[in-house]
Amino acid sequence: MPDKQKNNSTDKLYSKLFGSTFGHIAFASFFIAAISGILLAIPFDVKDPFNSIALMLIANPAAEFIRSVHYWSAQFFLVFAVLHIWDHLRKSTEKKVKKGVWLRLTISLLAVFFVMISGFILKGDADSIQAKRILSSLLFEIPYFGKYISYSLLGNENSYQLIYVNHIATTTIFLWLIIIEHVKLVWSNLRSTLYFLTFILIASFFFPAGLHNNSDPVMKGPWYFLGLQELFHYFSYPSLVLIFFTLLIILIWRLPKLPGKIGNYSKQFIIYTAIAYIILIVIGYFFRGENWEFTSPLKNPYFTTFTTPLLTKFQNYFTDFDSNKEIKTVLGQKEGCVYCHTNSKGFTVSHSPEIIGCASCHLGNPFTIDKELAHYDMVLIPGNLGNAKLTCGNTNCHPDITDRVNNSIMTTMSGVVSVDKFVFGESDSLNKLYRVDEIGNSAADIHLKNLCASCHLSKEKEKFEPVNQLSRGGGCIACHLTYSGQAKQDLKEYLTVNKIKGINGDTLFHPGISLKVTNEHCFGCHSRSGRISTNYEGWHETQLDKSEVNSDGYRVLQDERVFKFITPDIHHQKGLECIDCHNSYELMGDGKMYAHEENQTKIRCEDCHFSNKPETITFDKMDYESLKIVRLRNLEINNRKFLITKKDSIPLINTYVVQNDSIYLIGKNTKKVFPLKTPKPVCQTVGAHNNLSCNSCHTSWSPQCVGCHTEFIPNEEGINHLTGNKTEGRWAEASGVFFAEPPTLGIVEKETASGTKKKVETFIPGMILTVDKSEFTKKKDDVIFKRLFAPAVSHTTAAKGRTCKSCHNNPVAIGYGRGKLIYKTVNGKGVWAFESTYANDENDGLPQDAWIGFLDATKLGKSTRTNARSFNLTEQKRILTVGACLTCHKENSEIMKKSLIDFDALLKQVSEKCILPEWNPGLQQK
């Protein structure tokens, strides 16, 4: 009796809350769904369901409203049908139902789920197609009959006819009959129907049924099947899940016959299973993203790309659709954008609105012609890495590339971060992998944020403007954005008088997205630090103020730094651009994260300048990406052999080898043809200079500075370049003197299969500085001194190599710093002496600009790379021994040429006049 009383009071509560019983509400919802379904059948086209719904959304708001009513009534039907079952179990009323009716009711559970999922499938969007395939596969798991059941319910893979018939007729009629038999009513209760119709109309008005944009990477089934999707993610054998649910249905069928205790346990089991399933739904709905990976709901593209905004607008139900205008189909889906934006030009073919529409890049809502709704959640600057996964990287376009770019060194700045942290004493490794946009708030981190962190691809481009010297970041468009003169003009009109073209009969010139990557694209970031962009064009930074510049030969950059013209790189003089050497795999990365830029770079001088037989590839063996670029750049491919890089065998798509082994390079943008030259005989001589890199001789100058000091100024505001916010206090750099001189040389060691390989490379004083952290850490005398040289390719290649003396008799080249390096005879012995220009630094006793101590084995130099170092004492002595010879013998003399082949053998034959350095005492007697 108390149970019965409790049930009655609960029933009363439900009645008060919902106006009726769950069963009546379910029936009322079913009735509304059926009626709205009949109306929905009019605009719905079973041959092209997706686009017929897209057309409803775009041009037929009344039909879309009916669809929303159909959608919401169906959801209410499902929820209240389940609640009704729970009600039955709660009150144990299942025992009152006749045996045959209970069996049919149990079977109708399957019909309820089928009518729901078939409705979902009939949307025909990407989710629906996958749901249909999954359902088909599941039905196939049923032994023997699976195939036939699947075909009978779902029909052909590419047709919706059978599933449509089963949705609107078979299951609907079956369910109605079951309801009639169960409730003993033909029509739903009028009061419940009208009451719930109000809820459904409100829900339909404010939360219209959406349509999944097919370019959305997240695939999810309907909310009530997300628990299953979550389960299937864990189960390799879906038949297990199927067996479990079949047993559950059988258990529900047998429930009225189960004796008391077992019956109660079974009910508890069913309820706990339902609760567990609801938890799985919540996980699947909120925490699963692309490829069913765990994702925070805040970052889940599922919630950011649902193409229908939450609020619809009342006046849209009366929108007058202009039937003269066309609703175009792009990438297989109808798009409303070009209904208004009729006349935009300036795109490359593959990015034109006729091919990919507008929403592929700009997102927003393509299924409407209402401006406000269409522009909801629109991305104004696509290609920024924050949106690239959904825009450039959407599944129809470049999904593999956005992942690669995300790991590329131009995005992570890993090398810059690791060296900075090493210098600041916060890390003992130079090779740790970092992402600059994830750094914290340590001294080194704030230093990076204040001074360096704007130059990375994940920095958001926020302004509409062509790429210029002040541009930073922008993801894909950092390199691929191009503005024609007309596009610049249209942008100017937009920014000054807010005039938007392309809508009212005039033409809008849109900026282009193309492969026309110019030197200007690289310039903004690469005119800093190693300054390779300015070096390449022959400009060296000075410390002059722009007001002091009044003669030719100087250039003031947009950031007001003044540069002096020195000597451009020979490749620049000939007309080559950055993009002519650098390829897609090193610029966009190859997917791996690298610690330093030289690890990601593929191209080497020797890839184009070599004397042996070229290593080539033909187009039919080429990788997909290279071939695509060859085609997009309109380069000829037939019967052509292309060079490949020595590292990773990447095709150099703008080179070709003709039959007589002449090799050419074509400017990717300019289409100019350049014959590639083989190295001079002196470069090919096997002997003393085997270990020299091309750069070590051919780098004409490198920008260098002396006496840098970095300190924290606590009372001044700085800028956090990652966020654009202010920082309390700021790090400031003070530099000493700037030089443009041939670089210092040192050794880079590489582990190869045949042992450690040494290569002489070019170095610049990357970090000779004091870092005063006292004000940051509030510790007295917290000052760090570092003297690290960095291997650097300065991009100032000269056709002619350095002279012998510029290395062997030059203290800067060897690492001693600036000063006089003199060879003299003392007591009949040759002695090298060095007088430094700069005073010794109190921190390590070396001249301010030096890397190493003069012939001092205790003062060798360290580098910003673990595999790079200065010359050791033995190497210094060998260099200076040749230097001694050069004090008498001319550089181009026969004897010096011979010395290149076997210097040691030559030493054994020196004349009595020769006075070799003191470390060769025995030899000078011969």
Next chain:
Amino acid sequence: MNNNSKIPRRKFLKSIAGLLVIPSIAVWIESIKTRLKINLKSKKIVLPPDLNEGIVFYDGLIVKKNGENIKIFSSTCTHLGCKINQEKNNRFVCPCHGSQFTLSGEVVKGPATKNLMQLNFTKDKKTGKIIVYAG
């Protein structure tokens, strides 16, 4: 007396109806079998001769083309039949439940346990078209 040996009318009709189920199922299965047979003919997919190099997702197929070296896989995930429509970091990834396959079709991450199905094809020497038998 005779009344007892008679089968009641309702039970008799039920038995007749029960007996009808078996031939009905047989006819149902037969009709679908024939329908599927007719459908099988259309399971032939013809690829254009100028199909892009590299990995192309084409009409239920994953075509890996490297010059003359062509491999064709069904894009149907071996786990639950979802259509695989993307390659990420040298893996074919199923968007529904997250299974991953190498570019040679071998499964490397579950829930799928079987490799992608490799499909046979012939090449028309005259037209260069590739004919794939996808069923």
